[in-house]
Every structure is written in structure tokens, then in C-alpha cells.
Amino acid sequence: MESVSDMRERGETGHEQAGTTAGTAPAAGAATKHAGGRRPGETRTREAILGAARVCFAERGFDGTSLRRIAETAGVDQALVHHFYGTKESLFLQALELPGRIQEAITAAARGERAGVGERMVRAHLSVWDDVSSRPALMTMVRSAAIHRAAAARLRETATGVLARALGGVITGEDAMLRTSMVATQLVGLAMMRYVAVLEPLSSADTDTVVRYYGRALQAVVDD
Secondary structure, X not given: OEOHHHHHHHOOOOOOOOOOOOOOOXXXXXXXXXXXXXXXXXXXXXXXXXXXXXXXHHHHOOOOOOXXXXXXXXXXXXXXXXXXXXXXXXXXXHHOOOOOHHHHHHHHHHOOOOOOHHHHHHHHHHHHHHOOOOHHHHHHHHHHOOOOHHHHHHHHHHHHHHHHHHHOOOOOOOOHHHHHHHXXXXXXXXXXXXXHOOOOOOOOOOHHHHHHHHHHHHHHHHHO
């Protein structure tokens, strides 16, 4: 298990080792910071901790996850979690950051003819949830939204902000935001029951079948 002292020995905690005398130049071949000011080893450790946090929060929610559990999952000393992220709350907020691919997929699905947009939106939504690199962040957000204010805020922003921007030219009229919210409700509900609650046979149904049936529900809201 990697510890803070291990990283200090490699010079990866972000602190330079002082020379033996004032003004002493670094020894030849000493580790140097990259252009962004962060060494590769430090970046990898931070990413490992964040990835482990997303997995743990997705499985257990905020209250059921400890920093010790995250450290064990990441294979590092708990002190490193504190070193890089401070508190569990701070780490949780960063774990809620969603991949940019989500907005890209939804925006791409909203392009094109109005007919069929419902099926395209469902397919794009499922593709993001089926992506193993995206799912932990999404699971963290959805699972924690009922009990954590920050998660609820992030879910609202994703459900309305992302969709509103994507569907701005598709759903129009005085009730556009209401209908956009209804589309969001359909998509979030689908994700909740398929991936979080694991409701069968929905959870194991193939993508094409879910798209065919569920796309009709979204299309009805879009076309109203």
C-alpha cells in the first residue's frame, strides 16, 4: 500500500526536497515538475483515489463510504487521501463531476429530424450508462441525490441544464421547460430502475428493446 512517505521518497507529494545548503542546485537527474506543475506519479495517485471514490460512493452512497474504505480500494495509505482531497465532502464533490461525454452524447442525439429523437435520446442515455468509465460518477450522483444536497443539485443541473441546452431547438413553446423536465424524469427513472435498483426484466433487456419501447414515451412528450 502506497503511503505519503513513499511518495516523498520519489518526490511526488508536490514538495521539493531542500538542498543541504542554501542555494544548492538540484542534483543532476533529479525529478522535475512538468509544465502543469504536477508530476506523473502524483497525478496517477490522485486519479486512482478519485476513481476508487467513485466506485465506493456508487456502491454505498455518501453516508456508507469512509475515507478508509476509499484508501483501501485505491491501494494507498489513508493519509494520501487527506493529502490530496482533504475531507470526504471535498472528495465527494469531485466524484460528482460528470464526464464531458455525457453532454456530447445527449447533444448529438438531439440533432437531426424531430421524428425519432426520442429513440436517439434513450440510446445515447443508455450508451453513457453502459460505459464503465462513466457509470461510477452517474451512480454516485443518482444514488446520493435523495440524501445529499450537492448530489441533488448536480442531478438537477444534468437533468434540466444539459437537456435544456440539447433540446432547445426541439422542444418549443410556453411549456418547453416543463416538457424538458418530463424527458429528464423519464431518463433518470429509466437509469434508476435499470442500473441502480436492477429491476428485472428491464435490467437485463437488450438495448434495442428498451430503445424501441421507451423511445415512444419520450417522443410523445417531445411531439405534444
